[in-house]
Amino acid sequence: MGLNSLEKENQELKRTLRLIVSKAERNESILNSFFEVELRLLSCGRLSELLELILVDFKALFRLSSVNLILFDPEHAARSLLDEYVPPATGNTLRFVQSQRLLKSIYPNQKMIIGTPSSALKSEAFPVADSPVASCALLPLIRQNCLIGSLHLGSSDASRYTEHVRYDYIQHLASVVSVCIENCINQENLHRLSSIDMLTKVHNRRSFEEEIVRELSRASRSAHSLACLFIDLDHFKMVNDTYGHQTGDRVLRTVGLFLNKQLRKTDTIARYGGEEFAILLPNCDKERALSIAETLRKKLASLIFRDELSRPFRMTTSIGVSLCHPEKNPTTKLEDMAYQLIQAADKAVYNSKDSGRNQVAFMPFPHLEAPKIQADLY
Numbered sequence: 001m002g003l004n005s006l007e008k009e010n011q012e013l014k015r016t017l018r019l020i021v022s023k024a025e026r027n028e029s030i031l032n033s034f035f036e037v038e039l040r041l042l043s044c045g046r047l048s049e050l051l052e053l054i055l056v057d058f059k060a061l062f063r064l065s066s067v068n069l070i071l072f073d074p075e076h077a078a079r080s081l082l083d084e085y086v087p088p089a090t091g092n093t094l095r096f097v098q099s100q101r102l103l104k105s106i107y108p109n110q111k112m113i114i115g116t117p118s119s120a121l122k123s124e125a126f127p128v129a130d131s132p133v134a135s136c137a138l139l140p141l142i143r144q145n146c147l148i149g150s151l152h153l154g155s156s157d158a159s160r161y162t163e164h165v166r167y168d169y170i171q172h173l174a175s176v177v178s179v180c181i182e183n184c185i186n187q188e189n190l191h192r193l194s195s196i197d198m199l200t201k202v203h204n205r206r207s208f209e210e211e212i213v214r215e216l217s218r219a220s221r222s223a224h225s226l227a228c229l230f231i232d233l234d235h236f237k238m239v240n241d242t243y244g245h246q247t248g249d250r251v252l253r254t255v256g257l258f259l260n261k262q263l264r265k266t267d268t269i270a271r272y273g274g275e276e277f278a279i280l281l282p283n284c285d286k287e288r289a290l291s292i293a294e295t296l297r298k299k300l301a302s303l304i305f306r307d308e309l310s311r312p313f314r315m316t317t318s319i320g321v322s323l324c325h326p327e328k329n330p331t332t333k334l335e336d337m338a339y340q341l342i343q344a345a346d347k348a349v350y351n352s353k354d355s356g357r358n359q360v361a362f363m364p365f366p367h368l369e370a371p372k373i374q375a376d377l378y
């Protein structure tokens, strides 16, 4: 072999090596970015955060023209967690289905679909008209052998997703997405369950005590006041004794439902004790808090309850109101402030009961017991 041809072969080998190295570097960078995305997926604590990552960030991170997601949500477990979540408007959609029919028709054998979508599949997978999708990867989301959703990655580049290439990393990503979706839904529902009162479906005491600190912090940042109402049912023992415990339970449920309907979404309603409800009204001054308390008192007194035999009866309530301006107490710890606000509202209820029940009483914050006068000083 001549020197020339050796030189040529050498150059050819060097070029091939450069190609292999650059391919390996590209693969490594793809793997690294997938690894990063995986970590971000796993660190999402809320379903809304996870969906934002999938529907918005995936598009930019993977240079896609469209990302769409279908979730199988037969019992509204996911939807109920997304009350305040607004899905992205452009190009990407989030759909919930109550039956598996659609998912099974897309994935008859639970395998991912790669390539140029037929127009029927495209309109199903990328429903936003004019989505510039020339090739796509449709990934079944599977948990315990059951289709829980479908993730659609669309590219305007026809050669991006082709049947001739293996896409193990995307398949792996779909498995991680499936686990994360299931985890977020379960965790959030569990947290919700542990913070609601099972009988009345309003917040429980533990959740109220967390919420009051959060609301005080919010009020402090925005220099607003926070009003706290305690509502105690009058002579509730008599309701139990006269009409039975089950009727008593129904009264509590009705009151919880009623309070939920009366108040704003930003207000917090909790069952603080047996027959005592607590309410937080953010950004509410004294006059408004007293007027809301008076309206609730009147409306509650006009509710007609019925016992097991359909006998009608009414209930009255004693309501205590207090109010706090956290920014005026900058040296007090939020936890202490919360305790004092609860104490003040509770004391106000006590005064209302003392003055004959079925009325609203106000106790200023901070509520300090009058100092006891010691007899031997006189």
Ligand SMILES: Nc1nc2c(ncn2[C@@H]2O[C@H](COP(=O)(O)OP(=O)(O)OP(=O)(O)O)[C@@H](O)[C@H]2O)c(=O)[nH]1
Binding pocket: 199, 232, 233, 234, 235, 236, 237, 238, 240, 244, 245, 246, 247, 248, 249, 252, 273, 274, 275, 353, 357
């Ligand atoms: N049915 C039912 N009763 C409850 C529940 N929790 C507490 N209670 C009852 O609520 C009653 C509260 O009685 P008291 O503390 O004497 O208060 P009251 O009879 O409302 O009297 P005042 O508050 O002084 O007007 C007790 O009989 C409790 O058994 C519950 O979950 N369901």
